[in-house]
Amino acid sequence: MIKETYEEIIKLEQNRQDHNVELIASENFPSKRVLNAAGSILTNKYAEGYSGKRYYGGCEFIDMIETKAIEDVCKLFNCKYANVQPHCGSSANQAVYRALINTGDTVMGMDLGSGGHLTHGHKMSFSGQDYNIVSYGVDENGIINYDNFKNLLYEHNPQMVIVGASSYSRIIDYKIFADIIEEYAKSNNGEKPYYMVDMAHVAGLIAGGVHPSPFPYADVVTSTTHKTLRGPRGGLILTNSEDIIKKINRAVFPGIQGGPLEHIIAAKGICFEEAAKSEFKEYANQIVKNAKAFSEEFIKEGWKVISGGTDNHMFVLDVYNSIGITGKEAEEELDKIHITVNKNQTPNDELPPLKSSGIRIGTPAMTTKGWKEKDFIMLAKIIMEYMQEYKNGNVENCRELYINKVQNIIKNIKNN
Numbered sequence: 001m002i003k004e005t006y007e008e009i010i011k012l013e014q015n016r017q018d019h020n021v022e023l024i025a026s027e028n029f030p031s032k033r034v035l036n037a038a039g040s041i042l043t044n045k046y047a048e049g050y051s052g053k054r055y056y057g058g059c060e061f062i063d064m065i066e067t068k069a070i071e072d073v074c075k076l077f078n079c080k081y082a083n084v085q086p087h088c089g090s091s092a093n094q095a096v097y098r099a100l101i102n103t104g105d106t107v108m109g110m111d112l113g114s115g116g117h118l119t120h121g122h123k124m125s126f127s128g129q130d131y132n133i134v135s136y137g138v139d140e141n142g143i144i145n146y147d148n149f150k151n152l153l154y155e156h157n158p159q160m161v162i163v164g165a166s167s168y169s170r171i172i173d174y175k176i177f178a179d180i181i182e183e184y185a186k187s188n189n190g191e192k193p194y195y196m197v198d199m200a201h202v203a204g205l206i207a208g209g210v211h212p213s214p215f216p217y218a219d220v221v222t223s224t225t226h227k228t229l230r231g232p233r234g235g236l237i238l239t240n241s242e243d244i245i246k247k248i249n250r251a252v253f254p255g256i257q258g259g260p261l262e263h264i265i266a267a268k269g270i271c272f273e274e275a276a277k278s279e280f281k282e283y284a285n286q287i288v289k290n291a292k293a294f295s296e297e298f299i300k301e302g303w304k305v306i307s308g309g310t311d312n313h314m315f316v317l318d319v320y321n322s323i324g325i326t327g328k329e330a331e332e333e334l335d336k337i338h339i340t341v342n343k344n345q346t347p348n349d350e351l352p353p354l355k356s357s358g359i360r361i362g363t364p365a366m367t368t369k370g371w372k373e374k375d376f377i378m379l380a381k382i383i384m385e386y387m388q389e390y391k392n393g394n395v396e397n398c399r400e401l402y403i404n405k406v407q408n409i410i411k412n413i414k415n416n
């Protein structure tokens, strides 16, 4: 039995978030405005349907919220249509499959080990179970293998291709994929697969203008709102096609969801508004500068970073091939000195997922807290030294010392 009250447990989690270095690449700290909207009385309202076409009365203000959020997200990403109702990134992706293709159709997505997401075709997800998946991946340098993608496209004639990733640290060139698909269409009577981009991880970098946009190349774009975009936990779908948005809207509701979370939609709207500001551009730029400085410190000391560095908000550190410990061990040990990371498979990993050779390291959350390059460089040194102590079997003797070193960085930043 858990004795603590819910309020007490929330305080415990607040304390953990205040005293841990959050390096999970998909997490962030949204603004008070976003949190207030997410915890607001909008949660009381049922609003099945869409603005102007609801199945419940009393939706005039809800309609204003949802319409405004749609206007703001379309302006932010420079596209025509949006659905902001998906409860999360996975349901946004599921809605696209349901809207555009049939069960059993062929879909190409990046494999999990190369950086793709479960919903891009993993066998444990609806995507791998209900569709015929052809996976593409990265080359021996950890860079997307465009030739491999092209060959598989011609060989398998998919109905949809998915571009986007959860742990790929280089710029994804959406135009190259579009060009390959256009070229393929010429040899296929003009027929081509739907081109879907899942920009969940880099949405904030695209909004901040430091990464290229999937528009005008993609037919449909999905995202989460809680990663680099720094909003509430949720999903969204964007397109420039009237025909596609009609299908998407039907697939989201009544296809796979019921009443929309209007409190979360208001919080999404606020995050779109915030992401359009010049401060957010600076934030996005700093995320990337921090990730580059952080990864370079490991590389300088001879540690192995997949693809040899990063262009975005994260990188995968191959701890197994750097000092012979597994990603699981690194995740658990770093947690003990209040550094939070997640184990992550490396391309063609020889270890199983629950062990993994790598850890994924991201900078969005601590950049929100004001961390700069010098802070991440200091942290890289702490991580390397501490992991080495662990490897040498000496970790029990020095854990306190490293806990203090980590807390000192946090304190210094708070005081600045």
Ligand SMILES: Cc1ncc(COP(=O)(O)O)c(C=O)c1O
Residues within 6 Å of the ligand: 026, 087, 088, 089, 090, 091, 093, 117, 119, 164, 165, 166, 198, 199, 200, 201, 224, 234, 235
């Ligand atoms: C690329 C990508 N797409 C979709 C998702 C799914 O998002 P959610 O966890 O909100 O379902 C993730 C989550 O990590 C992701 O990285």
